[in-house]
Amino acid sequence: MHRLDTIDIRGKRVLIRVDFNVPIINGKIASDFRIIKTLDTIKYCLDNNAKIILMSHLGRPEGKEVKYSLLPVYEYLKLIFYNRNVIFSDDAISAISIDVSLNMKPGDIHILENLRFNKGENLNSYSFSEKLSKHGQVYVNDAFGTSHRKHASNASILQFFKIKSIGFLLDSEFKYLSNLDLSSDRKIVLLLGGAKVSSKLGIIKYFINKANCIIIGGAMSYTFLKIKGYDVGNSLVEESMLDDASFIMEEAEKNNTKILLPIDVVCSNKISEKSTLSTKNISDINADEMGLDIGEKTIDLFSEELRNSSLIIWNGPMGVFEIPLFSKGTRRIAEVIEECTEKRDVKSIVGGGDTASAVIDLNMQKSFTHVSTGGGASLELLSGKKIELIKSWRDYE
Known part of the structure; x- marks a missing residue:
């Protein structure tokens, strides 16, 4: 795959x-993190006098739903590129x-x-991607967030372009995450949270x-706590993943890999901003309660391990962080990782998704590696794993 600055885009229509x-x-963008990260690619195209066509998805709409329109993004980009002619089309593949x-x-x-207003996007439709391709003479992919999807705009569309490349964001993500130093002499801590074991199994x-x-x-810890014999009340447990969780615990023991689970949690009988809270040892959760954040003892336990690491890979919040009552664990752990990065020369990687959102909400994104x-x-x-975009690229090289 060629990077954008190795191909000739001068004066051409570049579909990104x-x-x-x-x-x-x-109707307003709450976090512009992903847009900002793409600006280097867009500005490079502008510097080369290209004509830029931008295509993206937003959310998971079922048909055309106004709340998933990219109009707010258009309004935002008009402010950034106030001295440019910025145009919006309400249908990605219409003749107009x-x-x-x-x-x-x-x-x-x-x-x-x-793009997802048309079902052809998720179906990797030939006809949809053919129509999309008519917008550009050159194709550029700078959407790391969807690079694992086999969708029309990053798979089938490749066959219609002789000149194609990846943007600067995609290139940097691939290089950084594919070339981590995982040598045995490093103290590596994998910090996981979020709802499901199934999404983190790989x-x-x-x-x-x-x-x-x-x-x-996070919620995924209760599946592991259950196989260790704890009664976790109404906390989220993936029953279908109990055998996998048990296997992981056994493999960790064989490989001398320590697994740390919460020892106390913040509980409530409902997920609400008006919930009544109590912090309990994991052995004391009532039948009608859910664990919704990690407690102080757990924060201290996790923090001690993080401070003894040289590489931290973090994916998944420690609780229902979008509700302030249950955000303390995620915030405190983020602060510890920030401290480790800035004062202990620890490399810290945040694996996107909800974790990146939490870090950005806390205005800490510049403090992580x-x-x-x-x-x-x-x-x-x-x-x-081999990312789907790389497989598709090779298919249509």
């Missing part, structure tokens, strides 16, 4: 797959939108409506003989 899947609240692209002038920016298995310690917090723009994509790359 970006990841503008950003949080939007009341294609005609707009064909008649662009150098330096113009054309933003297409949400990375756990990959690191089971590489990490010194795997710390498991690398904050990825991809959730599932970063997990797959960190798990040693």
